[in-house]
Amino acid sequence: MKTNQVIEVALKAGEILLTGGAEIYRVEDTVTRICGSYNVRAECFVLPTGIFITVIDSEGNPVSIIRRIRKRTVNLEQVEKVNSFSRSLKDRTLSYQEAMAGLKDIAALDGYGxxxxxxxxxxxxxxxxxxxxxxxxxxxxxxxxxxxxxxxxxxxxxxxxxxxxxxxxxxxxxxxxxxxxxxxxxxxxxxxxxxxxxxxxxxxxxxxxxxxxxxxxxxxxxxxxxxxxxxxxxxxxxxxxxxxxxxxxxx
Structure with a gap:
């Protein structure tokens, strides 16, 4: 998986966690865990209103990306699913398409009726x-x-x-x-x-x-x-x- 794709997957996971009501340390740990699963060194700084990620690409150049978070709710099911998703990557890494499809399914979870x-x-x-x-x-x-x-x-x-x-x-x-x-x-x-x-x-x-x-x-x-x-x-x-x-x- 390319470096920019790894960042996108990690950023999507962090966004789901933050909008679902997760703690800051959990979001930062998940983002760095996902990047580490693809052998990408990352630094992550998270605020309740934004996610900041910097990684080193294959040529040794730093790449930074920011995602503004405007909506925060409580969906602990999404938090639990993303936690399981990030830990599963340690045993089996997914392709970009598989990872994004899985995260989009988690993001679509609307909890109870x-x-x-x-x-x-x-x-x-x-x-x-x-x-x-x-x-x-x-x-x-x-x-x-x-x-x-x-x-x-x-x-x-x-x-x-x-x-x-x-x-x-x-x-x-x-x-x-x-x-x-x-x-x-x-x-x-x-x-x-x-x-x-x-x-x-x-x-x-x-x-x-x-x-x-x-x-x-x-x-x-x-x-x-x-x-x-x-x-x-x-x-x-x-x-x-x-x-x-x-x-x-x-x-």
Whole structure:
């Protein structure tokens, strides 16, 4: 395989990992592992928004390439598949066409179906409402609100609006729907329902990856992810606060 083809395969694998929610050290390790499988010496530097790779070609000249990452989601199935793919190259190297075809198949994995995602988005608030010593009715209301705010978030994501707005709009929806539920059933606890409902919006993976990046010495990436998590939490909180400031006036 030619050097530029090795770079393209490694870059595609790194892109899938980074957009799927992998840690920085995992992306860098996978890229260098793939290049090493084809006897190409590579240096890789990764940020949450970009991948930088430099290799030495057959003539001894350095070749660098950059890939800008604009979309980051959570798809741990893709992360696991790329990990397995990179390790399998140590035992059997693939041609450029085979490697790219395999990576494109992994990139096409969309996880679970939309209906199942909606159900799970409702189950998490349902369970947390009970965990916070809520009633079954409060858990059922949280279940419905969780489904609605997840659907809203997905629609905004598909529309291509900037990331933090989807969390803000979801926070507004959570606060408004919780307030409406209290208007219909005054004996329920408003704040318990809100807390349970917004659990699915909290940036748990971003905070976890930030801590792991820091432990592996990737301080810049760690600070980036922590800042992102703070902005996400703030967007959700501001959305809920606005909804409550309006809704509580007519409860």
């Amino acid at each position: 939309y209906v199942l995602k909606l159900i799970v988005a409702g189950i998490a608030p349902f369970v947390y409402a009970l965990l916070f010593r809520g009633t079954v009715l409060e858990a059922c209301v949280s279940f419905l609100i969780g489904i609605v705010i997840y659907a809203i978030k997905e629609k905004i994501t598909q529309a291509g609006v900037f990331e933090f707005f989807e969390y803000f709009a979801s926070g507004v929806a959570a606060g408004a729907l919780s307030t409406l539920a209290i208007k219909l059933f005054p004996f329920m606890d408003l704040y318990r329902i809100i807390i349970a409902s917004i659990i699915i919006l909290l940036p748990g993976l971003a905070i976890t990856n930030a801590m792991k990046d820091a432990l592996y010495g990737d301080i810049v990436s760690s600070m980036f992810r922590l800042t992102e998590a703070v902005f996400v939490a703030a967007a959700v909180g501001v959305g809920v606060a606005i909804a409550l400031s309006v809704g509580l006036r007519w409860i």
